[in-house]
Amino acid sequence: MNEVQSHKRSPLLADPDREKARLEGIADQVLRLARRGGADAAEVSVSSSHSRNVTVRLGEIDVLEDARDRGVSVTVYRGRSSGNASTGDLEPASLERTVEHALAIARHTQPDPAGGLADADRMATEIRDFDQWHPAELDMPALIDRASAIEQAGLERDSRIGNSEGASVSSDAGLHVYANSHGFVGSSRGTSYSQSCVLVANDDSGMQRDWDWDDKIRFSDLLDVEATGRGAADRALRRLGARRMPSGRMPVLFVPETALGLVRHLVGAVSGGNLYRRSSFLLDHAGRQVFPEWVRIFEDPHLAGASRSSSFDAEGVATKPTPLIEQGVLSRYVLGSYAARKLGLETTANAGGVRNLLFSPGERSFEQLLAEMGQGLVVTEVMGQGVNLVTGDYSRGAAGFRVEDGQLAWPVEEITIAGNLRDMFAGLRAAGSDVETRRNIQVPSLLIDSMTVAGQA
Amino acid sequence: MLELASSTLLEPGGLGLADLERAIGRLVEGPVDLGDLYFQNSQSESWVLEDGIVKAGSFSIDQGVGVRAICGTGTGFAYADAINMPALMQAAGSARSIARSGSGGSTAIVRPVKAPALYRPDNPLEVTDSASKVDLLRTIDSYVRSLDTRVTQVNVSLTVEHESVLVAASDGTLAGDVRPLIRLDVRVIAEQGDRRESGNSGGGGRYALEKLMQPQAWQKFADEAVRLALVNLEAVAAPAGFMTVVLGPGWPGVLLHEAIGHGLEGDFHRKGISAFNGRMGEMIATSHCTVVDDGTLPERRGSLSIDDEGTPSARNVLIENGRLVGLMQDKLNARAMGVKPTGNGRRESYAHLPLPRMTNTYMLPGEHAPEEIIASVDDGIYAVNFNGGQVDITSGKFVFVASEAYRIRNGKLGEPLKGATLIGNGPDVLTRVAMVGNDLELDSGVGVCGKDGQGVPVGVGQPTLRIDGLTVGGTQ
16 A cells, blocks of 8 residues: 555644644634624634544455544623534634624523633633643554554454454544633643554354554554554453353452443532532532542642643633542532532532543552452443433443452353442442553542342343 | 535535536546545534523534545545535545555546435524524423422423535435434423432424424423433332343334344444344344334434435335344445445534444334233333443344333333343344334434444334343342
């Protein structure tokens, strides 16, 4: 495929400073248009991204994709009424129409006492660089070669790896500007390189599919191709022969990638939107014990080299490192200005969500946790939407491994695990030392004392 | 439709048919099997009521052109958010990089595709003014609050969309479509003592907003949301284990979508990774079961006059009297498998690639009255409302999550049960269908199907079904 033509470089990669100045200019223009159109206040987000994605399947190119996106979203306030409009077309005539649409909507929405920009005195005054921009010279052939090598490593791993859904490699760069009529302008930019591979293992028991992946800010930090290819193969292979297991109550060990889901449910339940809508099982729980005393979860929005780090949140408010859970107690909620006003509280600089959330690891390895549980279930995959944050009721499809005598015994599938998040959090018995660091919410394996497993009668 | 789409999409950028043919010619220089251009303009508007006020509204507009070159089973893809000749030619140049440099020089001549219009092209953003939409939400809010004093939170949202698409391809396809889509959602929280529960309902389709603004239309969603929340206030823990499950009619058809539908999409068969691979012509269900995917139902949420590759939609029989007889195909996979496209090539937007996707998937009715089906069960559950589901198409394992269910004992409905996940195995779940009801219903129009990160609107439906053996994920 050496004839693959090199693409014209996008403005974002060719001259990011100029693209940033251009987006800031657009943000400024939108704010002026809003003011001229009668808005008392306004805020705007402008973004530009460029990504290239290659998928190779069974040694042949499956998809080559070159994607460049831009977008602008504006919210205007007239008194306490607001209107929002967005478009992908950043030409001047389109920006004018977009602002007009937002203003027209604000004429029809009703005054909302909690509405408006975040308070001016909370705006970030220092915008730090968190080392998130590492452009690399990568053309399509380089991405194709890498994807081919990843898949090849997986296919060669074992004769039972007979099929593939392909290996993908992508290179992304993005720039984002947020500005509001307090005079705040903040921008951030970042690169992201990712690779993944999905393989199918096959034997007399049937087919099983699984995957492995990596995602880094620097291309050179990506795991080597063999690690990802073999990882996908090993994960598919270990599922072969999976079957249902007997129903009953037992301890359940969530590996880091499924334990992540539990922490996301916690974040959802203490997020402003669910609290003011009375849609959370953790209403009025700030300052109360939610986990055992040894649990600590800390939010650090300023981690260097982490893609979600930022000096300001989605409404310009200065972020700062703060605990979420300390000694098992819920230290605070996760709030932006709107929800904070609805609840009579102060924003926690979480408009747009949590940044980097760090669950403090335990001292024991995954194997030691297996030994501690003795008999039970390891959950490596959960399926479906069976989590009710209003009540905390939890019931999901699962796959993983039966644990006998403190060791992985055999793979299981087509089972459900059920409980209530309140009890599951309180019943957390141990955390592993094996924190997953590839995501912005970093969680170790978590051992829960007891859940209901349904499988065979 | 083609004229309308063309006036929205091509005329502003000064493009004519000759320009499209030239761009396709550029795209298919060399050994390219199929090249296509997909022009799209989509507008959407939404309004949200919460705490008694219509507090938020938003409008968005997006347009662009996706350009694709297929070489064997490989695809080169690029898109532009401007619709004019330079942008089109640049995207064509990027997309055709999939092909080794070639001989060049094919010309494409495109001809209009004939397809019946299944919905009116009116723009619901313009036909109904904003004040009427805001009034509708406020009226619904007052109505919901009047239903029961235990209702403490009401959230009502209305989304109206209008999309114009035009497809031109090197196989001669030229087709346009103008698609309205509306949706109303009602969500309530009800509280009693220290119990707090939610209830959701909603619906819509490809029809005029006036229809949804009739009280008899929206009141049923409001009544249903409140009823569900109140039922859930009384719900007790669901059982855990393998048992007989009776599924109600309509939305529980999400079972068919997850357990059967995804596994019958052509791409998974072309790649040999579906649990139904190699089962064509075999019995994969009891003989009571006939399942179709039908994009031709007028005004339905999942319906399409043409799919996103310009192929007219169709009523495709997937399972006939228990036997697997059909798959759903887009052009790439149909070509690779030597069959015809079935009108199931769909994409979320110009910035996404088409894939074989479902439209409205449902099971045809059988002979039994629903009461007779419930009366036939000694011990099991009756599940009538669901939150959606998920499937692993390779292992065949699927889940769907009941949000309203009741215990059945000795043929009688008992206490309401808390939400629980049901899990089963796609290739054998329909072999356990013991009874099929005579009460086919389609869902009210809220389904969104996700695949490869792309969401598209879909419909599902079924009559009441008795399944002798599914795992129920309760706690008791």
